[in-house]
Amino acid sequence: MHAAMVSLLSLEGIGKSFPNGTVALKDARLTVHPGSVHGLVGANGAGKSTMIKVIAGAHAPTTGVVRWKGEEVDWRTPGAARKAGVATIMQHVPLAPTLTVLENVFLGTAGPWRRPRSRRAEFAALLERVNYHIDPDAEVADLAIGERQMVAILQALATGAELVVMDEPTASLAEGERQVVFDVVRRLSAQGTAFLYVSHFLDEVLSLTDRVTVLRDGTVVDEGATADYDEDKLVQVIVGRDLLAVERRSAAPVARDAPVLLSVRGLSSATGVREVSFEARAGEVIGFAGLLGSGRSEILHAVYGADSRAHGEVRVEGRPVRRSPRAAVAAGMALVPEDRGAQGLVGTFPIWQNISLPHLASLSSGRSLPRESAEAERAERAIADLGIVCPGPDALPTELSGGNAQKVVFGKWLYGGARVFMLDEPTAGVDVGAKADILELVRAFAAGGGAVLVVSSEFEEILAVATRVLVVREGRIVAERPAHETSEEELLMLANGFGEGGDPQ
Numbered sequence: 001m002h003a004a005m006v007s008l009l010s011l012e013g014i015g016k017s018f019p020n021g022t023v024a025l026k027d028a029r030l031t032v033h034p035g036s037v038h039g040l041v042g043a044n045g046a047g048k049s050t051m052i053k054v055i056a057g058a059h060a061p062t063t064g065v066v067r068w069k070g071e072e073v074d075w076r077t078p079g080a081a082r083k084a085g086v087a088t089i090m091q092h093v094p095l096a097p098t099l100t101v102l103e104n105v106f107l108g109t110a111g112p113w114r115r116p117r118s119r120r121a122e123f124a125a126l127l128e129r130v131n132y133h134i135d136p137d138a139e140v141a142d143l144a145i146g147e148r149q150m151v152a153i154l155q156a157l158a159t160g161a162e163l164v165v166m167d168e169p170t171a172s173l174a175e176g177e178r179q180v181v182f183d184v185v186r187r188l189s190a191q192g193t194a195f196l197y198v199s200h201f202l203d204e205v206l207s208l209t210d211r212v213t214v215l216r217d218g219t220v221v222d223e224g225a226t227a228d229y230d231e232d233k234l235v236q237v238i239v240g241r242d243l244l245a246v247e248r249r250s251a252a253p254v255a256r257d258a259p260v261l262l263s264v265r266g267l268s269s270a271t272g273v274r275e276v277s278f279e280a281r282a283g284e285v286i287g288f289a290g291l292l293g294s295g296r297s298e299i300l301h302a303v304y305g306a307d308s309r310a311h312g313e314v315r316v317e318g319r320p321v322r323r324s325p326r327a328a329v330a331a332g333m334a335l336v337p338e339d340r341g342a343q344g345l346v347g348t349f350p351i352w353q354n355i356s357l358p359h360l361a362s363l364s365s366g367r368s369l370p371r372e373s374a375e376a377e378r379a380e381r382a383i384a385d386l387g388i389v390c391p392g393p394d395a396l397p398t399e400l401s402g403g404n405a406q407k408v409v410f411g412k413w414l415y416g417g418a419r420v421f422m423l424d425e426p427t428a429g430v431d432v433g434a435k436a437d438i439l440e441l442v443r444a445f446a447a448g449g450g451a452v453l454v455v456s457s458e459f460e461e462i463l464a465v466a467t468r469v470l471v472v473r474e475g476r477i478v479a480e481r482p483a484h485e486t487s488e489e490e491l492l493m494l495a496n497g498f499g500e501g502g503d504p505q
């Protein structure tokens with residue numbers, strides 16, 4: 001059906017090399033038709049973001065041609081692409097945190113002639129169009145990550161884009177919020193807007209897209225109608241081999257006499273954590289299951305001391321820990337935050353130094369950071385264990401793909417000597433192969449005598465890795481289940497405030 005149409009966007013023979021010699025794209029092609037939803041998939045480092053940046057006018061391709069509605073174009077700036085009708089929503093949404101939702105949505109479009117009243121009407125019409133509700137006067141800094149994602153989508157739509165490029169729009173969104181994004185995509189594509197949809201969630205790609213393009217090592221290895229694929233076939237072309245799906249290991253609860261590593265009593269915070277108490281024993285992986293905004297991440301931050309206004313008692317191996325990240329690290333705790341871009345890595349330090357940072361801090365080794373063989377070894381091990389795609393331990397985080405940078409953050413703490421490991425969305429943005437590897441490392445960390453707290457929007461993932469699940473709702477722990485005795489359905493019910501009998505709790 002699409003073959004006869006003029007394509008909206010096409011890339012032909014696109015190559016992109018970076019100054020450090022990395023060839024991110026080789027003879028890549030892509031065709032997006034008007035009103036269609038096109039999936040773009042590939043492992044971490046396959047070249048998806050690079051392709052998106054070429055489309056968005058942020059990277060000039062080294063070779064090849066970009067056509068927009070059949071005409072050759074040479075977008076040298078994001079502004080030029082935007083003006084033509086391409087809106088790009090990148091992984092790390094650059095919203096203005098101190099402005100309101102309304103101000104952000106019209107940031108790129110508002111001229112001095114627009115009066116506040118007409119903007120409000122336009123905003124209301126936009127919400128109507130996407131069937132979503134958000135307070136226009138809320139400050140973006142106060143929004144959860146999922147709500148920010150929706151603001152970015154609204155911002156893209158406000159520019160009147162004909163093609164919306166989305167780089168992992170649902171990473172770290174809970175099921176309900178994902179549905180909101182899907183509904184928006186479906187509604188708008190039916191109205192004629194085309195989407196280029198990049199995601200590591202293959203079920204999303206299969207259910208949402210019309211066609212799919214698969215990148216591997218910078219080259220298009222497959223392209224076709226989504227209806228011709230199933231998950232196994234897609235995984236096979238992405239990784240170039242068969243891969244067992246993330247299998248659920250009904251992990252048995254750990255022995256009652258295993259030593260208590262972490263004990264939390266009556267923890268409350270201004271961020272909404274309310275009277276949280278629990279213990280974590282050596283060998284335990286505790287999953288925190290909750291919806292977006294339930295306070296699941298805030299609990300981790302409060303335990304870690306990142307939230308100085310939190311009060312309550314936190315002990316590691318029986319010793320009280322002062323409420324500060326520095327004290328937490330010294331006590332043997334590590335937190336891998338959800339917002340890794342902002343909190344995770346030092347961009348000017350090579351990978352090996354980033355991985356050694358917590359370790360060096362704990363040794364308080366002064367100012368100079370010599371590359372000792374132990375550090376080089378640790379970095380090599382992290383690169384191998386986590387499958388980090390990079391030229392070597394001397395590469396800078398800014399030279400890495402998003403997913404590979406996340407693996408570096410993970411490695412930084414995994415090899416930092418912590419006993420209590422807190423992970424906020426450990427596999428967000430990570431490809432199918434690496435996801436299984438990371439969950440395996442979490443299990444190994446616990447089996448080695450550590451305790452792990454995991455927050456994940458994917459209940460399936462929690463069940464795959466946890467020994468015990470704590471359900472979080474409105475900042476409280478409302479239920480506890482051994483992982484092998486519960487199900488995704490039950491956790492979803494509990495997280496939504498329904499007990500087994502179906503009564504709101």
Ligand SMILES: Nc1ncnc2c1ncn2[C@@H]1O[C@H](COP(=O)(O)OP(=O)(O)OP(=O)(O)O)[C@@H](O)[C@H]1O
Nearest residue numbers: 018024044045046047048049050399400401402403
């Ligand atoms: N600025 C840069 N300088 C050097 N190399 C880079 C740069 N940006 C990306 N690369 C490299 O180009 C390759 C493709 O990266 P890209 O970000 O396009 O991957 P991706 O498919 O988007 O991965 P992910 O799923 O992890 O986001 C990787 O090997 C990456 O390390």
